[in-house]
Amino acid sequence: MSKVRVIPCSGIGKVMGLLSRETALEVTGRLCPDLAETACLAHLVAGDAEGSEKVAGHKCISIDGCTALCAEKSIEAAGGIIIAKYNVMDAMREHRGKKPGDGSNLTEDGWIIVDDFAAKIASKVFELQENIRCRSNNNCCSSKGEF
Ligand code: SF4
DSSP, X not given: OOOXXXXXXXXXXXXHHHHHHHHHHIIIIIIOXXXXXXXXXXXXXXXXXXXXXXXXXXXXXXXXXXXXXXXXXXXXXXXXXXXXXXXHHHHHHTTTTOOOBOBSOBOHHHHHHHHHHHXXXXXXXXXXXXXXXXXXXXXXXXXXXXX
């Protein structure tokens, strides 16, 4: 099964970008490494062939840091198929008043935001990949005509 590509925006020097990147790393490196992987947005933006190949035609989840939606736009430009979109601004709203840190370092609050946000995205990855498994398994729900 092909892994879902979880692509964060770059946002160098901004806490929103750092939250986005750390969240993608937690999802792909710790929570569901067998089902998801990440790719470097800088390679996509630069039109680097290796970066584009990793995304083109594959299922992707974007994690953006603001309304500029750099990750989402870069995935689309590289021919990726976006199946879910997330924004750090929404995660921040759920932790109103918390101080996440700065573009270089996250505070304890920042890591709590990353943990919660990554758990939400990982749950989506499991849900999406489980649906694919069910469709290909004639011994479970697909045999009952539920799909
Ligand atoms: S989405 Fe926003 S925070 Fe992320 S790289 Fe673009 S401008 Fe920066």
